[in-house]
Amino acid sequence: MKIAYLLASLAAVAGLAHAAPPAKNFFESxxxxxxxxxxxxxxxxxxxxxxxxxxxxxxxxxxxxxxxxxxxxxxxxxxxxxxxxxxxxxxxxxxRxxxxxxxxxxxxxxxxxxxxxxxxxxxxxxxxxxxxxxxxxxxxxxxxxxxxxxxxxxxxxxxxxxxxxxxxxxxxxxxxxxxxxxxxxxxxxxxxTHPGVARSWLLDHKGQPSVLVSLKDGQETIHYRQANGEWRAIASQSAYGILDEGLAPIGFYDDKRLLVKTRKKGDKAALYLMNLATGKIDGEPLVSMADFDFEGEMVYSKKRLAGIHYLSDARSSIWFDPALQAAQKEIDRQIAGLTNIVTPPAQPETNWLLVASYSDRQPTFYSLYNSKTHELKGIGGAHPDIKPAEMGQQDMVKYRARDGMEIPAWLTLPAKGGKKLPMVVMVHGGPYVRGNAWGWDAEGQFLASRGYAVLAPEFRGSTGFGLKLFSAGMKQWGLKMQDDIADSVKWAVEKGIADPERICIMGASYGGYATLMGLVNDPNLYRCGVSYMAVTDIPMLYDSGMAVLSDLPDDYRAYGVPMLVGDLEQDAAQFVATSPLKQAERIKRPLLLAHGIDDHRVPFTHFSKMRSALEKAKADAEFAAYAGEGHGWSTLKTRLDFWSKVENFLDKHIGQEQK
CATH class of the missing domain: 2.40.128 (Lipocalin)
Structure with missing residues (x-):
């Protein structure tokens, strides 16, 4: 695909095709x-x-x-x-x-x-x-x-x-x-060789292992590898919970300074320089944002820091190299309307730079840019069958929760827009992660292409938006975290975006849990729910649920879960009230419940016990169990089957014919 053709397709954001794009366009590799x-x-x-x-x-x-x-x-x-x-x-x-x-x-x-x-x-x-x-x-x-x-x-x-x-x-x-x-x-x-129990590693700007984070008894220690090969501890802190002054090593500025993420000032974490010899952190940040915690990655070229790719609402870049700064400006001029992420080679011998371009309506498209001749030539895109004109517009919005806290959310509307639309509330998993960012999203755009408004709240407990929002989510499963989701729905109704009679809640993992609790707590808000890979009983997190090979060790269950979710004994009564399994009889709205049989993060027993409880309560529920699947749909066959079920389920309960 040529760049000119790409830009022409982006300009054609009027006039939808009569038929919705096929599901495979969204979910294939x-x-x-x-x-x-x-x-x-x-x-x-x-x-x-x-x-x-x-x-x-x-x-x-x-x-x-x-x-x-x-x-x-x-x-x-x-x-x-x-x-x-x-x-x-x-x-x-x-x-695959x-x-x-x-x-x-x-x-x-x-x-x-x-x-x-x-x-x-x-x-x-x-x-x-x-x-x-x-x-x-x-x-x-x-x-x-x-x-x-x-x-x-x-x-x-x-x-x-x-x-x-x-x-x-x-x-x-x-x-x-x-x-x-x-x-x-x-x-x-x-x-x-290294000290402690290694948890993660960081290479320096020359590609050599230079930072180790070790973990023991809920405490993590940051070690720096000195020129003589010996490791030296430079910081120690709690591994979980609220970290007012916690440090996260991000990269290297040069041989003498480490780039660290910390909340040295105010609510938002920023990027600071740490002197490796003294451990002292600069008084002013290198990169800070008013509405977001710093999140990003270093860009090294010629074994030095050339720039930083960072995330605010969308991805962007800061360049310390004047030539790359000039190249970014020219690329943005030639490919206007898209976010353009530029990457230089590690040891350049040519003038070619890699460009990855995207927007809320355009999936990633790769190009090469010549910084000397200014030539830009297209290579190809991730999803060439996706037509930007058929995609919806995504915006970051903010609303007030019932206690006055400001909550960010992502709103995606169908390409043709509209008012009082059927709406799906997409609840992210984690829950202690950032849920989304501006850009093309397969799941949200699939639903928008079917005529639904899609609202994805960054409820309290979400990361990336400051300490206040994150810390307000401590031990709030099914409580204030759940209220934030409900309040996003009320906001969308008040703004005339959503039809109050046609709203469905949906999510996976923690989002699946919140879907079930939404139907328990707020049956008057939601007409249906789609819950998949869901946590259905909080106590099961402690004895069978939260261990997975990639990222959740024993230490997390011993120290992290009690701090973030609650204590198994002290919060026992709260866990009864906020576990969907214990409240299954209160679910009166239609439900689609799905799970992977080989899920090891949220084991299948969460699904099987919930299914039995719902069947005993004679709930209006549909069930889908996928053999071999884990915590996420890994095959195209499963993805197409699941999203076909979702499409039919939503159409039945909140689709256009229900109006």
């Missing part, structure tokens, strides 16, 4: 994804999604866009792609035809030459030795070895991997996370 420039900028690697065959990858010459290399595996899909150096890449694989319960968190890892002719397996698959028949070495890292979230130096054969180590109590409780240095040429590996 992105066609182009994970675009990465090589260290020199001479090549670009892209993931290629394909719903008819395995996802692949391709390497293009940035000057000519000619194909340099690429590949596809017969039994697995190429997933995350990284450059190790300018001649070799690594990629993980998944099986298999549900979560069949993948067992074992992606495997491969290295490949730029031209795709030499491929080596680096990490084994769980329970088997998978072979591709092409130059596979016999020595493989164990299956529980994963790519680190950050890129390394990209100037040698060395990469860094993380390896979760289980406690032995179950298959899903992580005791610690080790950092592994791997030479992809020799396949020799070694563990990075």
């Amino acid at each position: 992105p066609q182009y994804k994970n675009a990465k420039l090589s260290p020199s900028g001479r090549y670009i690697a892209l993931g290629l999604g394909d719903h008819e065959q395995r996802d692949a990858y391709v390497v293009l010459d940035t000057e000519t866009l000619g194909i340099v290399g690429g590949g596809r595996l017969p039994d697995y899909d190429v997933d995350d792609i990284r450059w190790v150096n300018d001649t070799r890449l690594v990629y993980t694989v998944v099986d 035809n298999a549900a979560w319960g069949d993948t067992r968190f074992a992606p495997g890892l491969y290295s490949v030459s730029r031209d795709g002719k030499e491929r080596r397996q680096l990490v084994e698959h769980r329970g088997m030795q998978f072979t591709t028949g092409t130059l596979i070495k016999s020595r493989l890292e164990p299956w529980n070895t994963f790519l680190l979230d950050e890129d390394g130096a990209q100037d040698s054969e060395i990469i860094y991997l993380q390896r979760p180590v289980w406690s032995g109590k179950s298959d899903y409780e992580i005791e610690r996370t080790e950092l592994i240095q791997l030479n992809i040429a020799t396949q020799q590996s070694s563990s990075i």
